[in-house]
Amino acid sequence: MQREVKFAGFGGQGILSAGKFLADGALEEGKEVAWVPSYGPEMRGGTAYCTIVIADHPIGSPVVNTPYDLVAMNRPSLEKFENTTKAGGFILVNSSLIPDRVTRTDVHEILVPCNDIAMKLKNNRAANMVALGAYVACSGVVSLETIIAHVPVTFARKPQFVEANIACIKEGAKIARQALEKVL
Amino acid sequence: MAANTIFEKPVAMTDNHTHYCPGCTHGVAHRLVAEVLDELGMRERTIGVAPVGCSVLCYNYFDCDFLEAAHGRAPAFATGMKRVCPEKIVFAYQGDGDLASIGGNEILHAANRGEKITVIFVNNAIYGMTGGQMAPTTLPGQVTTTSPMGRDVELTGWPIRMRELLSSLRTPAYIARGSIHSPQESIITKQYVRKAFQYQDKNTCFSMVEILSTCPTNWGMTPTDSTKWLKENMIPYYPLGELKTPEGGDGNFERMTGISE
Amino acid sequence: MAKKLMKGNEAIGEAAIHAGAARYFAYPITPQTEVAEYLARRMPEVGGVFLQAESELGAANMIFGAASSGKRVFTSSSSPGVSLMSEALSYITSAELPCVFINVCRAGPGLGGILPSQGDYFQATRASGHGDFHLIVLAPSTVQEAVEHMMIAFDLSDKYRNPVMIFADGLIGQMMEPVDFDAIKPGTPADHSAWATTGAKGREKHVIKTLYLNPLDNEAHNRHLAAKYVEITKNEQKHEIYGGLGKPSLILTAFGTSARVCKTAVDVLNEEGIDIALFRPISIYPFPAKALDVLSRKQHVKQFLDVEMNNGQMIEDIRLYTRSAKPISFFGRQGGIVPSPEEIIDEIRKVMIVDKPKKKAAKK
Incomplete structure (x- = not known):
């Protein structure tokens, strides 16, 4: 088994940390994992993306041009990466910021209004956590419980954020499951 | 009954004959440093750093541990050694081409970081080992093999006063300039050298003593004429004295030089 | 300690501490700056030495000074910075000082780009600086292997008194992978008191130098180095x-x-x-x-x-x-x-x- 997902958005959306969260979850479940960031000036406010490779065997190439899934947090990311994913995978679209729809028919489109949900839960900056919960729920690459259990570890120094982030992850997962039922 | 010893070679010097030209003042500068190492009882915990230039072989004359640096990098070598062995005494011995030209960046930043090292900076206003080329410290009008018509400050800028340049840094330091063209000045210069090592020993600050020195061979003069030339030409441009002391704080620059006038 | 997800650059920094080399001098350059950032936080915790040098030229020459103490020291950089370090690499190799250099290689020539490359293979294996010398060069392909190579690198550099280079690239430096520090076995730093410059107390002075003005002496020194490379070539091939x-x-x-x-x-x-x-x-x-x-x-x-x-x-x-x-x-x-x-x-x-x-x- 090997599965790859690209998280993409603009700098400041917490793209790299959402990916790190997923990678930590995979590691906790004893899987092989590689987290490959885009780096350099483009990190500072421009497009940010990272690819997470999760496998049950040692990972060969950590550089994956055609990931299985895509989590697109803004419009340019969807435009740029929509056609790079494999057939049969998920494209999770942050519909709060992306008015477009996925044009391909060989992938599963999951619409999640990440920013709206985060705002509703009074945790404006946690749209990335909503997306993470949503992605984990529909892909099943790691269990949602593992991700939730990891929140207090990541926020060990900011315990006041633990509950709010868990709420975002759970809500993202809920919305994604509902969307998934329609798709499949 | 044995005669009283009134003069002897410092323990921190070897018995080797130096390779320096007749009349060169490197030997005096070496001796001042070695006497201070003896007097402060530092020899056994001192590591010297030799430059590239005439004094590259100075480890043959000092009887203490020594590194031979790449050109201009002696302050970086000394920094590395001192940072991992802060209990040692580390000094760099550098000439003016080495320190003020190719190693300008290394000395600037070692001083600015306040490395607890001592730099002995021998300034004779010329490149010695390579045969008398213009140095950043060469005086206006001074003839060298690469300024055969005399240094033209319009083309090559004015000589760098390293003592003044480094003293302008905010980081506390001990920075002085002495000369060894006469016994009297040598005695004063030795006091500067002694203070420099003491400041290091107390872990107080970076210290540098610039020593005005002669190069009879490349200046094309007799040793006697050289000392006269140094006194008449170098000292007016490179005034002697302590310019910066750690006690003086940031304000001592203007007070000690009167540069504000 | 269980497996931990770490960036290659950070793992390399941590590995050096495990290898007993908590002494680091370097200058920031993408894509290896995280080594310095990590160690700036970490060194004070372990009582180590971290110094941001004024340039790669400064950093590499500080390594000469620091390695002369006989203690384990290291630096890291990326391609343009390694070019500046080539001066010190030549001097250090001639002076036979043990130490480790890391090149997190990026695309050149010139300023090139900041993305992963292997364009410095010739530089690492053939032309690391002036004169007739070689580095031992290890090329890890995973973060875990980079950590293991750090252990081997310090041991080899002790054994042969020759600098060792870890040839990584921007991908290894930047990506995160699980690292298992329990699986690595740090060697014991060698006793270098026979040559290290630590103060001539109760012994003859030690001088570390690279100048041999007599051509016969210099030839003998070159032959000594060459014999060492023959030994290294015989013993240390890994594939x-x-x-x-x-x-x-x-x-x-x-x-x-x-x-x-x-x-x-x-x-x-x-x-x-x-x-x-x-x-x-x-x-x-x-x-x-x-x-x-x-x-x-x-x-x-x-x-x-x-x-x-x-x-x-x-x-x-x-x-x-x-x-x-x-x-x-x-x-x-x-x-x-x-x-x-x-x-x-x-x-x-x-x-x-x-x-x-x-x-x-x-x-x-």
Whole structure:
């Protein structure tokens, strides 16, 4: 088994940390994992993306041009990466910021209004956590419980954020499951 | 009954004959440093750093541990050694081409970081080992093999006063300039050298003593004429004295030089 | 300590501490700056030394000074910075000081780019500075291997009194992978009191120098170094052969990150019954010549395909140590692009020499 997902958005959306969260979850479940960031000036406010490779065997190439899934947090990311994913995978679209729809028919489109949900839960900056919960729920690459259990570890120094982030992850997962039922 | 010893070679010097030209003042500068190492009882915990230039072989004359640096990098070598062995005494011995030209960046930043090292900076206003080329410290009008018509400050800028340049840094330091063209000045210069090592020993600050020195061979003069030339030409441009002391704080620059006038 | 997800650069920094080398001098440059950032936080916790130098020139020459103490010290940089360090590398090697340099290689020449590259292979294995000398160079292909190589690097540099370079690239530096520090075995730092400059107390003075004005002395010194490289070449060749179905006819040759990508290509084609394998040099100096020579003499090996993230540098060693006895082709990406498994597979299919009449059954 090997599965790859690209998280993409603009700098400041917490793209790299959402990916790190997923990678930590995979590691906790004893899987092989590689987290490959885009780096350099483009990190500072421009497009940010990272690819997470999760496998049950040692990972060969950590550089994956055609990931299985895509989590697109803004419009340019969807435009740029929509056609790079494999057939049969998920494209999770942050519909709060992306008015477009996925044009391909060989992938599963999951619409999640990440920013709206985060705002509703009074945790404006946690749209990335909503997306993470949503992605984990529909892909099943790691269990949602593992991700939730990891929140207090990541926020060990900011315990006041633990509950709010868990709420975002759970809500993202809920919305994604509902969307998934329609798709499949 | 044995005669009283009134003069002897410092323990921190070897018995080797130096390779320096007749009349060169490197030997005096070496001796001042070695006497201070003896007097402060530092020899056994001192590591010297030799430059590239005439004094590259100075480890043959000092009887203490020594590194031979790449050109201009002696302050970086000394920094590395001192940072991992802060209990040692580390000094760099550098000439003016080495320190003020190719190693300008290394000395600037070692001083600015306040490395607890001592730099002995021998300034004779010329490149010695390579045969008398213009140095950043060469005086206006001074003839060298690469300024055969005399240094033209319009083309090559004015000589760098390293003592003044480094003293302008905010980081506390001990920075002085002495000369060894006469016994009297040598005695004063030795006091500067002694203070420099003491400041290091107390872990107080970076210290540098610039020593005005002669190069009879490349200046094309007799040793006697050289000392006269140094006194008449170098000292007016490179005034002697302590310019910066750690006690003086940031304000001592203007007070000690009167540069504000 | 369980496995921990770490960036390659941070893992390299932590590994040095495990190796007893909590003394680091460096200058920031992408894509290796995280080594310095990590150690700036970490060194005070372990009582180590961290100093941000004024330049790579300063950092590398500080390493000379620090290594002269006989203590384990190291620095890291990326390609343009390593060029500035070449001065010190030459002096340090001549002075026979143990220490470790890391090159998190990025695309050149010139300022180039900040993305992963293997363009400094020649620099690392042949021309690290002026004069006749060699570094020992290890090329990890995963973060965990980079950590293991740090342990080996300090031990080798102690053993031979020669600097060791870890040749990584921007991908290894920047990506995160699980690292297991329990699995590594730090060696014991060697006793260097016979030559280290620590103050001439109760002994003759020690002088560490590289100037030999007498040509006969200098020749003797060069011969001494050369003899050391012969020893190193004899003892320290490391390689891996990966994949294959018994009698591979095509051998991929690649190191570091490109080797890792090749592994995926090998897996995919082996699955299809196509018998190819990968030869991965782990030490790129000394080059694993013996093993490649043996491999190239096998009857079933018909050809080589060298894959690098440059215009073809290691391929010269492949030609040399296979005596060009079999056809060798090249596939490379430049400019900071990591080749994909797909394009390597396409290239293999394109260049593969197929025996026409006989149909071979693939067997496990």
